[in-house]
Amino acid sequence: MTASREIHLVRRPQGMPRPEDFAVVDTVLADPAEGEVLVQNVLMSVDPYMRPRFNGDQALGEALIGSGIGRVIASRNAKFAQGDIVRHGAGMKERFVSDGRGLAIIRPDPDLPLSVHMHALGGTGLTANGGLLETGKLGDGEQVFVSTAGGAVGSVVAQIARIKGCHVVGSTGSDDKAAWLRDVAGLDAVINYKTQPLAEALKAATPKGIDVYFENVGGAHLDAALTRMNPNGRIPVCGMISTYNGGGEGVRNLFLLIYGRVTMQGFVASDFGHLNARFVADMTGWLKSGQIRYQETVLDGFERAPEGLIGLFEGRNAGKMIIRVAE
């Protein structure tokens, strides 16, 4: 018997999620049976895409759907040894018993911190890479605009575009993030959409228009980007964080898709499994050479997952928001 905890959704948020929408629930796990393993969660991911699920797909009174990295602390499954580090989609559970399905052993690179497997080398990096290069069909040297460029996905998108020789403009919501993007990540121009008039600033920053707009925001960002799209431009749609909590303005400039022959296309990370081996090789190199820089916002303590999730919508994260459950 092992004590554990889970994060539950206890009511459906109206607009912005609030702490009272969640509960930390004590549980007790049976010992692993033959073929099973006991996993200690180490790092948990909180991501904007979780919010829409709270309107329906996420069951009330069950552990939040989610992914993370854990350590096998007891194994009765021949495929896993005690101490193995595994990527999992077991949800927001402090510890859990698994029959091994959905667990993938990762061999952390000794020269990189484990946490990079949660973002640049993990799902958000694969999302950024596939969305930009495959869905967005990025060509070398093109004009690129990235929204939420200070976030886990956006910051990787922006830097991959830089590596491809593109002119890269990012938008973000604080001067600190803007400074990091300009000075550390090396973007060509950065817009703080909270202090600058977005449409005017974007026009000034994109004298050659936009070939690829990597869409994480929706609303006014999309309307502004649509006015700057070059013919045959692409808008890979990764997220629309401005709409997830309701409210916000509708999008009015979609007619600009027509004459520009612009393509908007949605995608999710799981579309890019076929790219993973190449991606991991590329990204490991980029991280070691310093061509891809990253920021992390780490909250210590399993019970802080709701705080981290809510913080995403308040822009409290610089880079990837991570919940550290154990060392």
Added chain:
Amino acid sequence: MTASREIHLVRRPQGMPRPEDFAVVDTVLADPAEGEVLVQNVLMSVDPYMRPRFNGDQALGEALIGSGIGRVIASRNAKFAQGDIVRHGAGMKERFVSDGRGLAIIRPDPDLPLSVHMHALGGTGLTANGGLLETGKLGDGEQVFVSTAGGAVGSVVAQIARIKGCHVVGSTGSDDKAAWLRDVAGLDAVINYKTQPLAEALKAATPKGIDVYFENVGGAHLDAALTRMNPNGRIPVCGMISTYNGGGEGVRNLFLLIYGRVTMQGFVASDFGHLNARFVADMTGWLKSGQIRYQETVLDGFERAPEGLIGLFEGRNAGKMIIRVAE
């Protein structure tokens, strides 16, 4: 010397175009010089896509940009004989002198009226065909929704989809048009969006969802369609008539592109020149066999072009709106 007339834009419309925004202007043409022809306009096209030009691309005090079919009434150009029927983009001119560039001789099929070259066999038909089959990548037997299904483009889209064995739902704004679409064009279901709640009616009419939404409207139509799109659905964007005169609601459901991996893509007729020969052969056969039916709304008199154009935004046309300038 030949007397002619032109339709001019004399002020930029605010919202819906009004008769006072246009003027019929008398002109005098010099006789054709060596290499030139004199053309009598016979049929002129008015189309929703003209409206956005009035905000800027259309010069004030010049003939409206536009296309039509004319007859060569005098020729000093060896490529054209008196009596030749030509497709042209010379704009809204009753008669005009041309050096022949931009004129294409058409050989009207004796079994079809000349006017079909203005719609089903012309630019609107090519737009419908290319937008549905190439941009929309329609597969046989798919689920299709067409907005402004009673219009020149929409009615052809809907019927090509029927020919391809698809389940076809159309929306239109009057019971007369709905009856024609159901009883003559053979659609599986028709929604009168002015008398029925669009989102609910669309849900009921698309029990298997939507694979291709042929977009002519924008706004609430797009929001409703987005809730019904199947995974990997396509939204070829031909027009957004609801937005052309300003006002209207912004689009709020674009986040549904993401998990559905839905693609929206703009296009214009000129993208499909490479399809034209095959299209003309197919469409000629479909028209003769009765597989494609059509409606025309013909206004007699060159000076009625503004009335026809304004009427498009008031839904006064059944099928293609045509201005007949001469017999």
